[in-house]
Amino acid sequence: MRVAFLGLGAIGAPMAAHLAGRYDLVVWNRTAERARAFAGRHGARQAATPREAAEGAAVVLTCLPTSREVEALLDGPDGLEAGLAPGTLFLDCTSGDPATSRRLAERLAGRGVAFADTPVSGGTNGAEAGTLTVMVGSDAATFERARPVLEAFGRRVQHMGPVGAGDAMKAVNNALLAVNIRAVGEGLAALVKAGVPARTAVEVLNASSGRSFVSEALVPERVLTGTWPQTFRLALLDKDVGIALGLLEQTGVEGPLLARTGELCAEARRALGEEADYLEMIRVVERQAGVEVRG
Numbered sequence: 001m002r003v004a005f006l007g008l009g010a011i012g013a014p015m016a017a018h019l020a021g022r023y024d025l026v027v028w029n030r031t032a033e034r035a036r037a038f039a040g041r042h043g044a045r046q047a048a049t050p051r052e053a054a055e056g057a058a059v060v061l062t063c064l065p066t067s068r069e070v071e072a073l074l075d076g077p078d079g080l081e082a083g084l085a086p087g088t089l090f091l092d093c094t095s096g097d098p099a100t101s102r103r104l105a106e107r108l109a110g111r112g113v114a115f116a117d118t119p120v121s122g123g124t125n126g127a128e129a130g131t132l133t134v135m136v137g138s139d140a141a142t143f144e145r146a147r148p149v150l151e152a153f154g155r156r157v158q159h160m161g162p163v164g165a166g167d168a169m170k171a172v173n174n175a176l177l178a179v180n181i182r183a184v185g186e187g188l189a190a191l192v193k194a195g196v197p198a199r200t201a202v203e204v205l206n207a208s209s210g211r212s213f214v215s216e217a218l219v220p221e222r223v224l225t226g227t228w229p230q231t232f233r234l235a236l237l238d239k240d241v242g243i244a245l246g247l248l249e250q251t252g253v254e255g256p257l258l259a260r261t262g263e264l265c266a267e268a269r270r271a272l273g274e275e276a277d278y279l280e281m282i283r284v285v286e287r288q289a290g291v292e293v294r295g
């Protein structure tokens, strides 16, 4: 079966690598050199245009920064839509926004193409290991068609509800991640300034009730060591918090905590730039506090 994957970024490339062994894989990336290198490494075929990638593919997957870029990729004579045949399955792994996903689903349904929003969680490590959580928004029949393909890189592939429900789930997850990063940064900066060694503070936190994925995995590996690897752009986390805030607004839920977190993410993004890693939000706290959380 031919599968096309478009968007070989930080997470898209390791996801697509799992498809290479199982399917006849065609890849496309805006920066063609990345697709060329990927195709050479994994025995995939490189398409010259999104249209060419879609032609003859039974399943098309996209993984771009936002839903906006996915929608734009469909347009034009060389666009993705021009290559899609009726019966194709379109899986968007972008952490997208529910309204755009619903619009895309409607547009593609007009061509007989089934759509699911299929954002993922688990980071680049999870993508490499093939252990991602995949949150699927689609009708039940589309989910059953999508499941075996998504299981190539997903350990938990979960149907969340209709189109848009995967995006909504992913946005809330990442909003909670952002709250946690900022809160752990603030708490640890204060403890270090109060004279508690950073590593001891983190160890005790992780043996106590305030622990979290951020304190257990991210801070020991990346902050205490001062390595700050670039795996997920802060700009993308900021986008996710914005999507979550839109969901709260639409559902009539007051969200002062998430709203403030959104402001802090946006501030950090402005200060650190578009390429900064998401965990560098803690750097902003460190700078303000005049302390480093290392040890």
Ligand code: NDP
Pocket: 007, 008, 009, 010, 011, 012, 029, 030, 031, 032, 034, 063, 064, 065, 066, 069, 073, 093, 094, 095, 096, 120, 121, 122, 123, 124, 231, 232, 233, 236, 237
């Ligand atoms: P990157 O910024 O690393 O990669 C983005 C990809 O999109 C690249 O292939 C880039 O191409 C392509 N792209 C950007 N703009 C356009 C455009 N206008 N037209 C066509 N292609 C474009 O992002 P990630 O891989 O990290 O993230 C992709 C999605 O996955 C995002 O929605 C993100 O929120 C989500 N995600 C990321 C995780 C992570 O750990 N990194 C974890 C979970 C979800 P080019 O090579 O030319 O720049």
